[in-house]
Amino acid sequence: MDAFTLEMTDRRWWTDDTFEIRFVRPAGFDYLPGQKVGFVDGPLRRDYTLLGPLEADHLAICVRHIPGGRFSPRLAGARPGERFTVTAPFGYFTFKQPGHPVVWVATGTGIAPFVAFVRAGARGFDLLHGARTVADLYYRDELSRSARRYVPCISGPVPTVYEGPPLYEGRVGPCLAERWSPGRYDFYLCGRGDMIRDVMAIIDTHFEGAHVFTERFY
Ligand SMILES: Cc1cc2nc3c(=O)[nH]c(=O)nc-3n(C[C@H](O)[C@H](O)[C@H](O)COP(=O)(O)OP(=O)(O)OC[C@H]3O[C@@H](n4cnc5c(N)ncnc54)[C@H](O)[C@@H]3O)c2cc1C
Incomplete structure (x- = not known):
């Protein structure tokens, strides 16, 4: 699977434990609404769903900080300019043409x-x-x-x-x-x-x- 580097730009806290974090959108990064990326750190990998909008020049995710968790504290403490390795976007939890309400x-x-x-x-x-x-x-x-x-x-x-x-x-x-x-x-x-x-x-x-x-x- 392809990998991308994401550079953190800013973070906004919704509550004491949950925040939206944004990254510069790398060239060639295209995704479907509902897809996620895997953040990779050595053998560790954690998935996060992209918020959109699809055409924005940034990528954003909403994260709950789990104290003592292995990865979410890294996102909670990341500083602007910090880089993360992510997988290409993937997944099938995307919006399908509705057959019913x-x-x-x-x-x-x-x-x-x-x-x-x-x-x-x-x-x-x-x-x-x-x-x-x-x-x-x-x-x-x-x-x-x-x-x-x-x-x-x-x-x-x-x-x-x-x-x-x-x-x-x-x-x-x-x-x-x-x-x-x-x-x-x-x-x-x-x-x-x-x-x-x-x-x-x-x-x-x-x-x-x-x-x-x-x-x-x-
Ligand atoms: C397909 C997919 C998409 C995901 N998208 C998102 C997303 O958009 N935003 C997001 O915050 N997380 C998302 N997650 C969860 C995320 O991948 C991590 O599991 C989460 O951030 C905890 O990772 P950690 O390494 O900090 O904690 P860990 O060390 O892995 O786990 C610590 C404990 O926290 C529990 N836990 C995990 N996630 C949560 C949570 N959200 N609330 C409360 N307890 C939790 C676990 O069950 C475990 O007991 C997604 C997971 C999957 C599989």
Whole structure:
């Protein structure tokens, strides 16, 4: 697989533990919305999904800093000018021409491919955006503006004062089961493995004939 060198330019923190980090886009680097790159450091490799937009002169990813993790602390502490080796972009969790109404389900940084889809022009989707707190709803405004239906699902404490689309208090799975009427949908799920397992079980019992695409981050 080809390799590219990415030079870090800047970083913006969304919360205490999650940030967007940008790099100069190398010549000849083309990708599809939803694809990721592998950051390679000797035998270590960690994958991160590109946010888009496709035509930008930078590349961006959204990263959760895992204290004690083997690689994300390097991105959290990187300085402008620092270089990283990455694989060529790859992967099939890309947006397909919809056959049915589209429902996206994301938790945490699993929102990244959906940001890339929206930045490539996807519209009219439903999105269940799962997070522990309202502050963890990264890219909320950009996504909710383009959605047909956008439901933030908050599994932790809910603020008494909040401005934005009405919240669902609970996880994405129960929200899907309670709020979406039966029918045929194209589901796209991205995030934690236990979320994908739980939502798959709900799809199996509530949504016969669904198409399901999944991307498991960890
Ligand atoms: C296809 C794919 C795409 C990915 N895209 C992204 C992305 O866009 N943004 C991103 O932040 N991560 C993404 N990941 C996860 C990423 O590759 C790393 O696993 C993550 O950054 C942790 O790496 P680490 O070396 O710091 O921690 P490690 O030393 O590998 O792991 C430490 C512990 O943290 C847990 N963990 C891993 N990721 C998370 C997380 N996000 N939240 C909470 N706990 C976690 C692991 O289960 C493990 O127990 C993606 C993974 C895959 C497979």
